[in-house]
Amino acid sequence: MRWSRAFIFTLKETPKDAVTASHKYLLRGGYIKQVGAGIYYLTPLGKRVLDKIQKIIREEMDRAGAQEVLLPYVVPYELWEETGRGKKYGKELLRFKDRKDKPFVLSPTNEEAVVDLVRGVVKSYKQLPLHLYQINLKFRDEARPRFGLLRGREFIMKDGYSFHKDYSDLEREFQLMEKTYRQIFTRMGLEFRVVQADSGAIGGTGSREFMVLAENGEDTLAICTNCDYAANLEVATRQHKPPRENPVKTEEIEEVYTPGVTKIDEVAQFIGVDPYFTIKAVAKKAIYEDGREVIVIFFLRGTDELEETKGKNSIGALELVDATPEELEKAGLVPGFIGPFGLPSSIRYVLDDDLRGATEMVAGANKKDYHIKGAGLLDANLLGNLTFYRDIAQVKEGDLCPKCGAPLKLTKGIEVGHIFKLGTAYSEKMNATFLDEDGKAKPFIMGCYGIGVSRLIGASVEQNHDERGIVWTPQLAPYLVDILISDIKKPLQRERGEELYHQLQTAGIETILDDRKERFGVKITDFELLGFPFCVIVGRDIDKGVVEFRDRRTGEKLKLPIEKVVEELKERLESGIEKGRG
C-alpha cells in the first residue's frame, strides 16, 4: 500500500474521551472512529487487524473440526420466548418491531438461533457430534460502554456451539476447545492465562475464561505463584487455614456494651482484638429467578470481604443487591449489630469456610449497641442446627493456593475468550432432540465457545504499546514493514524505496510505502504511533546503498545494505513468530 493513497488519518492530540491506552492509540492512529456510544467505524487499518484475527480463528476452528455458518443478526423474538430468555435477559437485549409489528431482537449471543437451525435436521446420534461456529456482529445494549473496542455495544464475536450425544463427548470437545483456544491466542502472540470462571447469565457449568494479561484489565485474576492454578477472582478459592489462636482469652461468652460502634475496625479497636477475631456480617437482598426477594446474611472474618459472585452462587440466587436498613429492621435484624449468635431463626445466612472452628470471636449481638465476645462457632447450639458453611470470601493477595498451598497473586486481565458447558439448558426448552442408540429421544448436550474478536484488537494494544504508540505483534500487524522514504524529493531515495517496495511485495511481505511529501519527523512518529513491527528508512545513506532498519518493539536500529533487507526481515519474522507460538 502506498501511504499517499491510503485512508489513514493520524491525530496529534488525544481525543478527550479516550482514557485507556488502546482507546487512545486506536483513535489517534485512525484505526477506529466513534459513531455513537459503544459503536465504531473500523478503518482499513483496523479492518486489516480484524482480518488477521479472524483468519487465525478460522484456521484453528476449522482444524478442530468446527464448521463455519452465518446466523442471523436480527432474530425473531419468538425464539427467545421459547427459552424464556426474552424476559430474563434484561435491558441489554435490544428489542424492536418490524413494519408488521412483529418483534425481533438484535442478537447478543446466538444459542436460540443455532438450536433452531439444528433441530429437526440433526435427528440421529449418528450425526453427532456437531460443532457450528460463526464470526458475526453482536449487539448488547450495555449500560455503560467504555474503553473503545474493549466494551462496545456493537462488537464482533466468534461464537461456536457444539452438540453431543452424551456428557463424555461434550467433555472431549471442551478439552479440544481449550487446546484450540490456547493455540489461537498463542498464534496471535498474546500473553494470556486460562482461568476458572463463573458461567454468568447464559448458564452452564465447567467454565473457562481466556484472559489477556494487561494492567488495566477489567477482571482481576488470582494466579498461583507455584502451580498452574488460575481463577477469576469471582470464583477463586483458597486453602482453609487452621484458625489462629486468639491471645485475648475470655472465660465465658459475654455481652459487651458497644454504643454506636458498628464498623469492624471500630469494634475491633473498641474491644481490643485483632479484626481477624471479629465476625463481619454482610447483609444482602437476594433476588431469585422467580422474582422472590430474600434477606440473606453473609458472615465472614473481619479481615475478609464478601465475593458477591460466590455469595450469589452459594444460595443459588440470580442477583444480590444491598439491603436497606429499613428492610433489615423489617426482617427483625439490628443493622450494625448483626451476628450469627442469636440470629432470628427466620433469617437465611451463610458462614464463610474460614470461620470453621473459629473460637474467641467478637460478633454483633443482634441487639442494639451490644456485641458478643468469646464466642466460638463450635457452639452449634448458639447457631441452631442450620450451620451452613460455604466459601464466600474474596481471595486476597497472599492467600494460599487451593491446589498446592503456595501464595496466590492477583493480576488484571481482559477476557477475550470464554468456553463453557451448556448441557441441555437450551435444547430441552426448545425441544431439540435426537434419537439415541437406545431409540429414545434425548435433548442435545451442548457446549458454547466464544471469542471477543473486535475486543481482541483493543486487548492486544492494551498489552502491546509504549509511550509512543502501538507495538503490534507481527501476527496481528496491519502491515509488517513501513518503508519510509525520508525525502521524497530526492529521486534516488524514491527510486530505491520503490524498488524495495516491489521486492517485498514479491516476497509476500505486507508492506506500506511511506511516499508522502512529509518531513522525516512526521513519518517516523506515525510509524511509531501506528505500531508496524519494522521500518526501513531509505534516507541519506542510500547513495552508498545503505538503509536503516528499525525494530519497533526493541527500538533496535541498524544500518544495512538495501539488498539485505528481505533476508533480514524473513529471519526476524520466522524467529518472532516461532516465539509467539512457544
Place this chain on the structure above:
RNA sequence: CGGAGUGUGGCGCAGCUUGGUUAGCGCACUACCUUGGGGUGGUAGAGGUCGCGGGUUCAAAUCCCGCCACUCCGACCA
C-alpha cells in the same frame, strides 16, 4: 440504572460568571515560498445554524425552561 460533568469548524480548547459590533486561539486543511533524519519557518486563505427546541430581552454562545447526545465514577457485562 444511581452520582458527576461536558457539548463552540476535523481534533484540542478559550469566550459564558457581569448579554452588546465581523465568535477567538493552537493543531490539522488549501495555495505559494522556505526547510529536508525526530511533528521546519513564513505569507495568504477556506472552514462554525456556538447540541436541539422554546422562552426572557431592543439584543442571547452568554440568562431561564425542556429535550438530546457524549464522557467520567459506581452497579452491570464477550
